[in-house]
Amino acid sequence: MLKIIYVRLLNLKSNYIPYLIFLALPLIFMFVFGSAMGNGDGKILLPVYDSDKSEYSLALVRELESVGTYNIAIMDMEELKRQVSENSAEVGLVIPEGFQKSILDGKTPGLEMFITRESPNLYSLEGVLLGSIQRINYNISIADGTIAFLEKHLELDAEGRASLKERVYQLTGEKWNERLPVAVSGSVVNSGGSEASYDMYTQTSIGFTIAFSMFTFIFAVGEILEEKQNRVWDRINVSPLSKFRIYSGNLVFACILGMAQMFIMILIGYGVLGVNWLNNILGVIMVLFAYTFCTVSLGLLMSSVVRTSHQLQVIAPVLLVSSSMIGGCYWPLEIVDSKLLLAASKIVPQGWAMNALKDIIIYNQGMSAVYLPSAVLMMMGVLFMGTALQVSESAPT
Amino acid sequence: MLIQASNLKKYYKKVKAVDDIDIEVREGEILGILGPNGAGKSTTISMLSSLIKPDGGKICFKGTDISKDPGVIRKTLGIVPQDVALYPDLSALENLKFFGRLYRLRGEELDGRIEEVLDLLGLNGRARDRIKHYSGGMKRRVNIGAALLHHPEILIMDEPTVGIDPQSRNHILETVKQLNSKGITIIYTSHYMEEVEFLCDRIYVMDHGRIIASGTKEELKALISKDETIEMQVDRADERFTAKLKGLIDVKHVDENGDRITIISNKNSGILSRIFEAALENGVNLKSIQIKVPTLEDVFLYLTGRGLRD
Numbered sequence: 057m058l059k060i061i062y063v064r065l066l067n068l069k070s071n072y073i074p075y076l077i078f079l080a081l082p083l084i085f086m087f088v089f090g091s092a093m094g095n096g097d098g099k100i101l102l103p104v105y106d107s108d109k110s111e112y113s114l115a116l117v118r119e120l121e122s123v124g125t126y127n128i129a130i131m132d133m134e135e136l137k138r139q140v141s142e143n144s145a146e147v148g149l150v151i152p153e154g155f156q157k158s159i160l161d162g163k164t165p166g167l168e169m170f171i172t173r174e175s176p177n178l179y180s181l182e183g184v185l186l187g188s189i190q191r192i193n194y195n196i197s198i199a200d201g202t203i204a205f206l207e208k209h210l211e212l213d214a215e216g217r218a219s220l221k222e223r224v225y226q227l228t229g230e231k232w233n234e235r236l237p238v239a240v241s242g243s244v245v246n247s248g249g250s251e252a253s254y255d256m257y258t259q260t261s262i263g264f265t266i267a268f269s270m271f272t273f274i275f276a277v278g279e280i281l282e283e284k285q286n287r288v289w290d291r292i293n294v295s296p297l298s299k300f301r302i303y304s305g306n307l308v309f310a311c312i313l314g315m316a317q318m319f320i321m322i323l324i325g326y327g328v329l330g331v332n333w334l335n336n337i338l339g340v341i342m343v344l345f346a347y348t349f350c351t352v353s354l355g356l357l358m359s360s361v362v363r364t365s366h367q368l369q370v371i372a373p374v375l376l377v378s379s380s381m382i383g384g385c386y387w388p389l390e391i392v393d394s395k396l397l398l399a400a401s402k403i404v405p406q407g408w409a410m411n412a413l414k415d416i417i418i419y420n421q422g423m424s425a426v427y428l429p430s431a432v433l434m435m436m437g438v439l440f441m442g443t444a445l446q447v448s449e450s451a452p453t
Numbered sequence: 454m455l456i457q458a459s460n461l462k463k464y465y466k467k468v469k470a471v472d473d474i475d476i477e478v479r480e481g482e483i484l485g486i487l488g489p490n491g492a493g494k495s496t497t498i499s500m501l502s503s504l505i506k507p508d509g510g511k512i513c514f515k516g517t518d519i520s521k522d523p524g525v526i527r528k529t530l531g532i533v534p535q536d537v538a539l540y541p542d543l544s545a546l547e548n549l550k551f552f553g554r555l556y557r558l559r560g561e562e563l564d565g566r567i568e569e570v571l572d573l574l575g576l577n578g579r580a581r582d583r584i585k586h587y588s589g590g591m592k593r594r595v596n597i598g599a600a601l602l603h604h605p606e607i608l609i610m611d612e613p614t615v616g617i618d619p620q621s622r623n624h625i626l627e628t629v630k631q632l633n634s635k636g637i638t639i640i641y642t643s644h645y646m647e648e649v650e651f652l653c654d655r656i657y658v659m660d661h662g663r664i665i666a667s668g669t670k671e672e673l674k675a676l677i678s679k680d681e682t683i684e685m686q687v688d689r690a691d692e693r694f695t696a697k698l699k700g701l702i703d704v705k706h707v708d709e710n711g712d713r714i715t716i717i718s719n720k721n722s723g724i725l726s727r728i729f730e731a732a733l734e735n736g737v738n739l740k741s742i743q744i745k746v747p748t749l750e751d752v753f754l755y756l757t758g759r760g761l762r763d
Contacts, residue, residue, distance in 0.1 A: 066540075067540055286538055291552065291599065294527050
């Protein structure tokens with residue numbers, strides 16, 4: 057077995073570029089997709105054109121910023137229209153001229169929104185705007201009421217009146233922040249988890265580790281096909297080395313290579329992206345071990361079904377990319393509604409591995425979340441391996 | 454008897470790759486298996502080397518059934534596949550080291566064997582070059598070398614000279630003779646009859662999965678001793694002329710390949726004068742004509758009605 061691993065390592069030394077690409081690509085994708093899918097800080101971009109440029113329009117912008125959901129970008133009308141039309145932002149907000157005057161006159165102020173399509177974020181923004189304007193109105197009413205009360209006891213000139221009104225307005229605003237009239241809290245219901253920490257970097261770190269290591273596993277095992285094609289396989293098989301040792305050597309090499317890739321990706325995910333891979337280290341090891349066994353067995357099956365390495369190079373990417381999509385490696389299955397797709401995720405190894413890893417890394421579930429997926433992956437591995445050996449032995453040379 | 458195979462069969466779905474053949478391999482001989490592509494030669498040697506299991510029949514190595522104990526033949530067997538069965542990205546030295554280790558060779562013993570093989574094949578100067586940078590002939594030589602490291606008793610060579618230059622081919626043929634003189638039994642398959650004729654003590658002729666003749670060169674040629682082979686070149690192919698030749702008394706077989714025609718006829722039948730008459734009648738000019746000493750190619754033609762490379 058060691059002889060086979062030795063010759064594989066020698067070949068790897070002379071031909072390491074494809075495996076470097078298998079390592080570099082997912083790392084790049086991890087950073088790019090992680091930031092792009094999550095918009096960096098998780099906030100929604102909101103372009104704002106302030107035509108009124110008044111005290112109250114600024115107050116509205118400050119109110120929106122204080123919500124914490126939006127990245128406010130003040131810009132001119134042309135830029136706002138461009139961003140919305142190019143789908144850089146879902147909605148653009150225009151504060152029209154006369155906004156402050158409408159409020160001061162006791163009228164309902166109008167706001168304009170530019171959209172290309174309806175979305176949940178649009179309805180959410182409408183609610184936020186309504187609340188913000190109401191708060192501004194309340195603050196103004198309280199400030200006006202306070203000034204009116206004070207004027208009964210004090211003499212105020214116009215300047216002092218304005219300054220005092222501004223001060224009362226600010227104090228009222230701060231009081232809203234100190235203690236909200238209604239407190240809303242949410243919690244994730246799970247089996248014993250404490251605090252869930254979901255972000256796109258976690259999704260992409262887990263997803264790409266699972267998806268791209270599969271390429272390494274399958275193509276490392278697939279080197280058997282090259283050997284069969286150029287008859288090195290025959291030469292090894294007529295040697296006194298047993299078939300068990302020949303297969304073991306190839307599979308162990310594939311495992312070492314794939315696990316090294318997973319280790320590097322996990323290390324970068326943990327150290328650079330802050331993904332909590334160490335949340336349940338025993339669980340992670342258990343799932344990855346079962347996944348490794350399952351995937352190298354799948355590689356062996358694919359290598360026994362196709363005849364040449366060229367065929368494997370054509371078929372493997374199609375199968376691996378589509379099954380990784382179904383398994384939730386590229387986007388979270390939590391956003392998938394289709395019952396068919398969710399059921400399909402249960403027949404691909406990536407689906408089981410992703411679910412188990414997310415349960416222990418993101419949702420803080422204990423070892424109970426690991427046992428069933430690991431057992432299923434091991435059973436899949438046994439099935440793939442058994443079929444592969446059967447097919448290999450009956451295939452013509 | 455070193456190897457005795459009886460009633461060997463191998464079927465791939467409905468194709469009879471090897472159809473009920475008997476083969477004997479005697480110690481110290483060079484045994485040739487001659488036949489066109491697809492005759493079943495490679496399948497036969499794959500079974501003899503225990504690489505694939507026969508669908509029927511039995512193979513014994515020194516009296517032991519190899520289907521029950523393949524290890525008994527594997528230890529003493531060297532195999533030179535038809536393709537260059539080496540790792541192209543590794544050097545000749547790395548390849549030889551790996552294949553030597555498969556036979557549990559280590560340290561100084563392994564280094565000594567590698568040097569011996571490199572000397573034999575004339576590859577000492579370029580042992581550290583990667584195989585993919587070698588010429589076709591050099592690759593073939595390393596391909597042979599990898600099968601010799603463990604000093605095999607039997608060497609199976611499956612068309613080892615396919616696609617190489619004449620100089621390398623001669624080198625390989627001489628090497629085969631040299632190895633045999635050292636006591637290695639060799640099974641040599643080829644569709645080049647001149648190689649088999651040059652090397653082999655005994656020959657099996659295969660076609661469509663069956664052995665159609667076997668024996669020494671002399672025994673095989675004796676099959677057509679009552680016949681003679683006449684080869685001629687004409688100025689143009691002419692169907693009427695060919696038909697006329699086929700109709701001549703004493704002509705057993707006519708093979709036409711462009712402007713070259715081969716005839717097998719009864720020996721000393723005075724056929725030449727009738728060929729000249731037929732050419733004159735049909736306005737065909739004979740550019741050359743000769744009566745040939747029979748070759749294995751003629752034997753194959755006689756037995757199958759086809760050339761070895763058809």
